[in-house]
Amino acid sequence: MVESEEGASLSEQLLESSRRNNTELLLSIKSALGNDQVKLSELINSTHEVITNNSPLHIACHSGHWEFIDIILDIEGVEIDPANREGDTPLHVAVRYSADEPEHGTFVVDGMLDAGSDPRIKNKHGLKPIDYVNKDNDKLRDLLESAEYAISMEIPPEQQLQNGDDEDDEGSASDSD
Template structure:
């Protein structure tokens, strides 16, 4: 059977596995360059056994060109979980153990795109727990975790300030 009869779901998984950006862009064109349809296709397509999304596959294999295009598609879930509860970031860290420089570059971009390094997989491990002897990558993930915790602290303080600044009961009596 030829590739011609493959569904968009099969094609997007193949594009992720092979870093085939031409196929990815062809699918995008067939979907009328509609980011909503394309993000829905990417978000709902999973491998049967592993439940890996196209983004999982590309991160696991270090397929940066595919990842780069996907990160620019509005609405794509950046932290979906596979059957083991791993996010694409977990798999990118594992890839980085074999390819430190390329993997670091990918992870830096995943974090810039909003990937959350605090997510635990089913083994209760964060991506940082999979690092083998890579101080630079460990520092990157620790910094990202710290930045996210600061953002949440600021959000909480702003909410508390808004509540304090709201009208009180005595103000409404006048």
């Protein structure tokens, strides 16, 4: 792995960037990789803290580092729902952050949901992100409930094919009124 003058690997630099919301360091990592989306997403997806297995996205969500998160979410191929040692996704962590910073936390969670984070994922304790919402944060609860509902209403492409492809009724299903 490429090392900086200080000897820190790109993974170590990425973790440090996520801890400090250091977007300049993140952009220099992107530049060091020639702004190659594949190399960058592979680096991000393979970088984790040793003990907690937190990804850079987990770390940034823990502190509400939106600037870092926003750049990461724009990189094609980045896994946005990786699980840490406890099975928490970055969305779980962002919801916990909202307990101390309700407005900014809700903003971060909204951004994560817009990027495709799945609010239905349960951690090792069987809890979804919504289970960590403070009782008095109705806005965040509504946001997560709406996201779950929207996902539940989506019909997977393979089911769409099955629903419209009935052997006994070759194509006439769309003609019924």
